[in-house]
Structures are given as structure tokens and as C-alpha cells.
Amino acid sequence: MSLITVKDATLRYGVTSALSGVSLSLNPGEKIALIGPSGSGKTTLLRLLGLQEKPTSGNVVTLGCDLAGNCATSIRETRSKIGMLPQDLGLVANLRVIQNIILGRSGTRNFLRTCRDLLFPSKTDRDEIFATLERLDIAEKIYDRTDSLSGGQRQRVALARTLFQHAEILLADEPLSAVDPARGRDVLKLLTALCDDAGLTLIVSLHQVELAREFFPRIIGLKEGQIAFDGTPTDDEISDLYSS
Secondary structure, three states: OOOEEEEEEEEEEOOEEEEEEEEEEEOOOOEEEEEOOOOOOHHHHHHHHOOOOOOOEEEEEEOOEEOOOOOHHHHHHHHOOEEEEOOOOOOOOOOEHHHHHHHHHHHHOOHHHHHHHHHOOOHHHHHHHHHHHHHOOOHHHOOOEHHHOOHHHHHHHHHHHHHHOOOOEEEEEOOOOOOOHHHHHHHHHHHHHHHHHHOOEEEEEOOOHHHHHHHOOEEEEEEOOEEEEEEOOOHHHHHHHHOO
């Protein structure tokens, strides 16, 4: 059974078409890279898959949730099972690392419970967060303010937040943008290993074609809002993707 199904989805902003006639079927446990020129629709497609955008026409079904037919409550519950790593990481700068990670479960906890957990996290939550940060080699930063961290450390905090969320799907928008290019391979190695261990389906947008080929069995190429290829692209297909 498909984890996500997109059928003939088009998304327009006014007269601008961000995606046009996109159809995909994504299976549990897959690791998928989205590549393509800037403005090709990669971020828009991630937002569509994460139920953050509604298609102008066509349909998206994620984890059994039909975006066209479900009520707001069902969509909110489904979103809580989707971890999103946006380019800006979405962290609250003046909160401590542990507090940012606790916010990963705010979609499954009411407002009062979330406030209590932010101020007085349980021992169970503290232990789980510490173990996750230890795996990410930043356990010593658990009580540091997030705005005191380096870009790479903040990225690991955002990843820890997603793992604490116990999501089933991880969507990462340009996860290498906040790190030194030389460390890109290490970041993807860690990201794919963590998703394998947690059984997460991973969908990542990238500009680095060689790293996409190295780490992702399935590569989807986007150009001008349409799918140019889906699978293992040839050199010619890559060249055509980036040609003007």
C-alpha cells in the first residue's frame, strides 16, 4: 500500500503554476531525492506531500488522509506524523535545545500539556531527548539556548525534534544549505542512517546531484513544475534537467 499518492496535482499561485500535472506513488521506507533547478517546484512538492498546501486541482492522499475530503482534525493528526525540516529549520531561537525538541510533539499534545512540558519536562522525555542528542553528537548542548549554536548544530537539533516527534515521514528541504559543502556527505550519511533505524520514509530536496546519486535509490527530477524523470536518471537526463 502506498504511503503517499499524488494524482494529477496542479498548484497555482494566482496565474503562476508552481506544479503542473504531478502524479507520484511513494512507498513506506523509501529514500527519495528531489532535484532540479531553482524554482522547479521542489519545495512546493514537499509542502504538498506534507499536507501544508492544497492542490488547485488533482488530489493528494498522505497516510490515508485525503486532503480534498478530510476534515481539519484528521489533517492535523496526519500532519503530526510528518516531520518537516524546512530550510530555515523552524527553531525558536530564544528557547533551549530541549524545549525546541519538545515542541516536536506539540501536534499531539494540548496547549496546557505543551506549556507544562516546556517548563517541566518529564524524566522520560529528558532521557529520550538526551539519548537522541547523544546519537547526534551534541548531547552536551541539551540546555543551551538554540541561538548560541552553529548552523550545523541547529540542524541536528531540528533533526532531533523530528525524531522525538515519532514521525513516519521525514521531508527535508535543502538540508545541506546550513552546513559547509565539505560536510554534506556526512550529513546525508547520518540522515539516511537515522531514518533507516527509525523506519522513516525520507524525501529530500537537493542541489547536489552527485550526493543524490550516492545516497538515494530513487531520484525525481523536476523542471518548470513538472516531473522530468523518476527513478535512476542517466547522465543525459541530468544534463537536460539543468539545461535552459
